[in-house]
Amino acid sequence: MPELPEVETICRDVRRHLVGARIERVRVLKPDVLRGIARQAFERHLTGRRFRSVGRRAKHVVMALDDGRRVVIQPRMTGSLLVAEADGTKDPHVAIQVRLESGKRLLYRDVRRLGAVFLLTPGEWGAYHAGLGPEPLAPTFTRSRLGALLAIGRLAVKKAIMDQRRLAGIGNIYANEALWLARIDPSRPARAIDATETRRLHRAIVDILSRAIASKGTTLRDYRTGLGARGRFQSRLAVYGRRGERCRRCRRRIVLTHAIDGRATYFCPGCQR
DNA sequence: CATGACACCTGCTCGC
DNA sequence: TGCGAGCAGGTGTCAT
Numbered sequence: 001m002p003e004l005p006e007v008e009t010i011c012r013d014v015r016r017h018l019v020g021a022r023i024e025r026v027r028v029l030k031p032d033v034l035r036g037i038a039r040q041a042f043e044r045h046l047t048g049r050r051f052r053s054v055g056r057r058a059k060h061v062v063m064a065l066d067d068g069r070r071v072v073i074q075p076r077m078t079g080s081l082l083v084a085e086a087d088g089t090k091d092p093h094v095a096i097q098v099r100l101e102s103g104k105r106l107l108y109r110d111v112r113r114l115g116a117v118f119l120l121t122p123g124e125w126g127a128y129h130a131g132l133g134p135e136p137l138a139p140t141f142t143r144s145r146l147g148a149l150l151a152i153g154r155l156a157v158k159k160a161i162m163d164q165r166r167l168a169g170i171g172n173i174y175a176n177e178a179l180w181l182a183r184i185d186p187s188r189p190a191r192a193i194d195a196t197e198t199r200r201l202h203r204a205i206v207d208i209l210s211r212a213i214a215s216k217g218t219t220l221r222d223y224r225t226g227l228g229a230r231g232r233f234q235s236r237l238a239v240y241g242r243r244g245e246r247c248r249r250c251r252r253r254i255v256l257t258h259a260i261d262g263r264a265t266y267f268c269p270g271c272q273r
Numbered sequence: 274c275a276t277g278a279c280a281c282c283t284g285c286t287c288g289c
Numbered sequence: 290t291g292c293g294a295g296c297a298g299g300t301g302t303c304a305t
Binding site: 076 | 296300
């Protein structure tokens, strides 16, 4: 569920509680969220370590430890990370609890348990990082880089901007919203997007992600910030979840289709070409 | 290599 | 009220 703005919000919220803090105890309650490491090894490795930094890459939370390894969390559809004051192990959906020296708990909660948690060496992190596309909010993400990643292959533009190897962090909600902002039909072949449209799409992507972060993300169902609050961007969505409502630009009714990759695609047939 | 189908899970909503 | 079907913000694997 969480896309770039939601994960960014989570990181900002939990960072100040974690950086420099010593890990007193780790409890993995749902071992199937761990990838490539067993429960005991994960718990043993983290206990006694300190968090050195908390950051985001694509839609993933990256927490560096003082031994150089990194805990990487992919929340996927229903995962959430939050700092709590009290024990969370009674909550049936808490997969991992990390108790800090402050007494606070870092909880990884995941109703569907589709999320994934990794413990990576510096070398493994390098490969992980390299497998993801550019960060859309980094200064290095330019119009020409967007143009280059759209030019390859024959897939729909919506699929192209959601492909994490091409561009990191955009999911279904913000893909729909960015394409509406840019007035581009989501089903258009990516390679057919011209320079003017690429310019509009670049601006739309940066704009929608920045504004969503400023609103602490979009809460439709499960998503919560790192402090357990709801995001506010859902009230700003122009097309996502608004089938049958009128386009705020041209007054035509918003259409829903599942023709692209089987995912919900909302668009305005009046002004998205 | 690109692409599409499917799997992974649970919970919620809707129609009957 | 109960029940089955369909759906959900993501990503990895497998066959073609």
